[in-house]
Amino acid sequence: MNSNLLEFLKDIKEKVNQVDYLPEDIQKFQTIPILNTQCIYIYDFSRNKIVYCRNANVLGFNDEEFSIEHASNYHQDDKTLVNTVTQSAIKYGIEDDMIDHNCCLELTFRLKRKDGTYVQVLKQTTVYHLDDSHRMSTNVTILSDISFIQTPGYVNWSFKLNNLNSDHFENKICGDIKNIFSNKELELLPYFIKGVSSKKIADHFFISKLTVDTHRRNIKSKSGCKNMYDLLTFSSRNKLILINSLF
Structure with missing residues (x-):
């Protein structure tokens, strides 16, 4: 309930x-x-x-x-x-x-x-x-x-x-x-949308791949999105990102 x-x-x-x-x-x-x-x-x-x-x-x-x-x-x-x-x-x-x-x-x-x-x-x-x-x-x-x-x-x-x-x-x-998501999740969100691998994100932010994968799962769970396209649409609609800043 x-x-x-x-x-x-x-x-x-x-x-x-x-x-x-x-x-x-x-x-x-x-x-x-x-x-x-x-x-x-x-x-x-x-x-x-x-x-x-x-x-x-x-x-x-x-x-x-x-x-x-x-x-x-x-x-x-x-x-x-x-x-x-x-x-x-x-x-x-x-x-x-x-x-x-x-x-x-x-x-x-x-x-x-x-x-x-x-x-x-x-x-x-x-x-x-x-x-x-x-x-x-x-x-x-x-x-x-x-x-x-x-x-x-x-x-x-x-x-x-x-x-x-x-x-x-x-x-x-x-x-x-936006407050549903942690600051780190919002920081990593554009990289997930771009399809950057967890390994590359981990190396860029000096964190473990396991940590990146955890943030990825949490974002998908909170947004209800299953793929990159859905996540892009969701993030744009709810003003979590600026499309122009992605590409």
């Missing part, structure tokens, strides 16, 4: 004021058309629970049993990055005045089904209710099964924001992602 995110959400619960919304606020989602490959749910931060869910059968669950724990049960190789991006977005939503901001966070990753298998999903989340301090109190998420699409094996994300500089927020997320 994804304990880091769940503990984070418990802390957030104390920082957001509850919103007393009307039954119609929830019921109107019954009329929103979704595909049979999609699940829609509303998460209440102040109550720390999903207060509405429809078509959780996409993941093998009944709507009544689907919980935030299930919605956060990411694949082991994806959870570090998904955790980082998700927490960055949530922190922004509860720390800033969101009254004039219409935003949407999109993530692709692998999510665990009830039967224990994993499915590739697209998660699209937007702010729904604000509390009396204009902080995000609830959000709406649509999960789409995109396993039919041949997607790369690493986490992808994008952030769309109206009435604010999206680049500023994306830089905040990229900064948090």
Whole structure:
């Protein structure tokens, strides 16, 4: 289970004021058309629970049993990055005045089904209710099964924001992602992307080949990338490197 995110959400619960919304606020989602490959749910931060869910059968669950724990049960190789991006977005939503901001966070990753298998999903989340301090109190998420699409094996994300500089927020997320990696891993990253052998890197930095191989494995594990091309794409997208400095 994804304990880091769940503990984070418990802390957030104390920082957001509850919103007393009307039954119609929830019921109107019954009329929103979704595909049979999609699940829609509303998460209440102040109550720390999903207060509405429809078509959780996409993941093998009944709507009544689907919980935030299930919605956060990411694949082991994806959870570090998904955790980082998700927490960055949530922190922004509860720390800033969101009254004039219409935003949407999109993530692709692998999510665990009830039967224990994993499915590739697209998660699209937007702010729904604000509390009396204009902080995000609830959000709406649509999960789409995109396993039919041949997607790369690493986490992808994008952030769309109206009435604010999206680049500023994306830089905040990229900064948090950069903190996943150690300084030495970031120093060696360009060499790995260029395909330099561990022996040559070890000789250049006066460290052992075993140490270089360990850093290489750690970077692949944290990024979820399996090959040099994926690592290049991942590093460029998350602003870990400047492409022009590589070649």
